[in-house]
Amino acid sequence: MAVSPLVAPTIDxxxxxxxxxxxGKRLPTSTVPSSNDNGTPRLLLxxxxxxxxxxxxxxxxxxxxxxxxxxEKRKYVKGKKLGExxxxxxxxxxxxHDPSVLVAIKKIKVQQQYQxxxxxxxxxxxxxxxxxxxxxxxxxxxVFSSKDQNLNLVxxxxxxxxxxxxxxxxxxxxYGAGDxxxxxxxxxxxxxxxxxxxxLHRDIKPNNLLIAADGEVKLxxxxxxxxxxxxxxxxxxxxxxxxxxxxxxxxGARHYGGAVDVWSVGMVFAELIIRAPYLAGNTEVExxxxxxxxxxxxxxxxxxxxxxxxxxxxxxxxxxxxxxxAYMGRFGAVGADGVDLLVRTVALDPKKRITARxxxxxxxxxxxxxxxxxEELPRKSAGGEEKMGADLKxxxxxxxxxxxxxxxxxxxVARKLDFGALAK
Numbered sequence: 001m002a003v004s005p006l007v008a009p010t011i012d013x014x015x016x017x018x019x020x021x022x023x024g025k026r027l028p029t030s031t032v033p034s035s036n037d038n039g040t041p042r043l044l045l046x047x048x049x050x051x052x053x054x055x056x057x058x059x060x061x062x063x064x065x066x067x068x069x070x071x072e073k074r075k076y077v078k079g080k081k082l083g084e085x086x087x088x089x090x091x092x093x094x095x096x097h098d099p100s101v102l103v104a105i106k107k108i109k110v111q112q113q114y115q116x117x118x119x120x121x122x123x124x125x126x127x128x129x130x131x132x133x134x135x136x137x138x139x140x141x142x143v144f145s146s147k148d149q150n151l152n153l154v155x156x157x158x159x160x161x162x163x164x165x166x167x168x169x170x171x172x173x174x175y176g177a178g179d180x181x182x183x184x185x186x187x188x189x190x191x192x193x194x195x196x197x198x199x200l201h202r203d204i205k206p207n208n209l210l211i212a213a214d215g216e217v218k219l220x221x222x223x224x225x226x227x228x229x230x231x232x233x234x235x236x237x238x239x240x241x242x243x244x245x246x247x248x249x250x251x252g253a254r255h256y257g258g259a260v261d262v263w264s265v266g267m268v269f270a271e272l273i274i275r276a277p278y279l280a281g282n283t284e285v286e287x288x289x290x291x292x293x294x295x296x297x298x299x300x301x302x303x304x305x306x307x308x309x310x311x312x313x314x315x316x317x318x319x320x321x322x323x324x325x326a327y328m329g330r331f332g333a334v335g336a337d338g339v340d341l342l343v344r345t346v347a348l349d350p351k352k353r354i355t356a357r358x359x360x361x362x363x364x365x366x367x368x369x370x371x372x373x374x375e376e377l378p379r380k381s382a383g384g385e386e387k388m389g390a391d392l393k394x395x396x397x398x399x400x401x402x403x404x405x406x407x408x409x410x411x412x413v414a415r416k417l418d419f420g421a422l423a424k
Contacts, residue, residue: 015375023303027123036222050349055282059233063127072144074096074144075142076094076387077153078091079093079094082385082392083391083393083396087109088109088395089106089109089181089393090391091104092157092390093154093318094375103154103157104152104413105154106152106155106392107151108151108153109150110148118151121223121392122343123361124222125221126143126151128199130221132222133197134189134190135189136190137194137220138155138158139156140154140155142154142156145315149210155220156218157213158220159212160212160213160215161380161383161387161391162267162387162391163183163206163207163211164385165380166382168275169380172380173380174378175378177334178379180333180334181334182372182377183377184268186217187265187268188310188359188372189360191204191265193263194219194261195261196357198228199225200224200228200258201224202224203223203241204261205268206272207394208221208391211389214374214375215376216374218390220391223395224240228257233255237251237253239260243287244264247291247348248350250287250288250314250424251306251309251311252311258352258356259351259355262356262413263350266346267346268333269342273330273334273342279291280360282338282351285313288314292319293393296348297314297317297320297321298312299314299318304349308366324336327343337364341364346363387391
């Protein structure tokens with residue numbers, strides 16, 4: 001019998017220590033009294049000299065925090081640029097003590113509107129990657145600032161691109177139900193671990209699922225993540241890339257939990273099966289129309305209280321909620337149990353939606369075919385490095401080709417449109 005998806009492999013961490021002879025070790029320092037006689041020592045780097053009055057006249061004098069930052073920066077050598085965007089640049093790098101240990105260095109640019117501090121995206125990504133350590137979540141190895149005050153995140157190197165590359169390459173990449181089961185197991189374990197630690201990812205999509213050299217899928221891009229809120233605390237509804245955004249957020253819900261991530265997981269599941277985005281709306285209004293057409297119209301009968309959401313608007317023609325049999329024709333490649341799991345992830349009412357833990361306990365994992373071992377999963381032999389750079393440079397919540405002022409972060413689309421035309 002295959003190993004349960006609840007059982008995750010051991011985390012393989014990159015070396016965090018280096019031999020004493022490493023050229024990246026901390027430079028020896030000495031201290032001299034400060035010139036203001038307040039007793040605070042000053043770091044004196046090698047090669048610095050004392051002036052006639054006994055004070056230091058160093059070429060470079062660093063306070064302890066600056067020295068720690070310099071030490072961290074010296075651990076890595078930055079190489080070629082993999083991607084450049086308005087939000088971040090991504091470089092290939094390696095550990096100074098061992099050039100064979102490759103890393104990705106994500107240099108987050110100073111944003112004009114946040115010149116007096118860091119952008120919220122950067123703060124979130126740093127905070128949650130430092131807290132979450134799991135084989136299916138990208139590892140943050142180090143962080144340092146550069147002289148121009150840009151924040152640099154040193155991430156594990158994931159050379160095989162992302163899941164979107166495999167989905168889109170229909171001509172050269174073939175995969176089956178066992179492969180889908182393996183990828184979904186990795187994704188679901190990552191989401192379960194986030195939720196078990198009270199973290200919402202809020203931007204799950206195929207190009208945020210990067211692939212390691214051993215075939216392991218890693219959830220990345222935590223720039224929209226946040227901790228679970230208290231029941232009375234309002235949250236923003238303008239999160240999650242549109243194609244993977246659940247109906248409660250499209251209707252403006254300000255209180256929600258892990259169900260929003262589960263809907264996104266269901267959309268990724270559907271996309272893996274049909275090898276195309278399941279609900280690809282060009283606007284939020286069209287996204288709602290597609291949900292109503294392909295899954296069912298949210299009403300008080302199937303979702304008590306939905307009409308009270310502040311932006312609830314649906315087409316006039318009510319479509320009954322699809323049953324399991326209606327999905328079999330299009331998604332039957334994963335079997336009846338796989339379709340049952342899919343249907344549970346896209347329940348319209350978030351209270352009726354399956355949880356990440358319940359997903360891992362579903363009977364689909366125990367049916368044939370068993371999940372493909374990660375070493376045997378399909379992969380692309382070229383283009384992965386550049387795709388990783390493109391994924392990491394992108395600002396969170398945007399589709400490919402959208403700018404920072406795109407639909408995801410801009411004003412909401414007016415609701416007074418012709419739903420009838422969209423539903424045809």
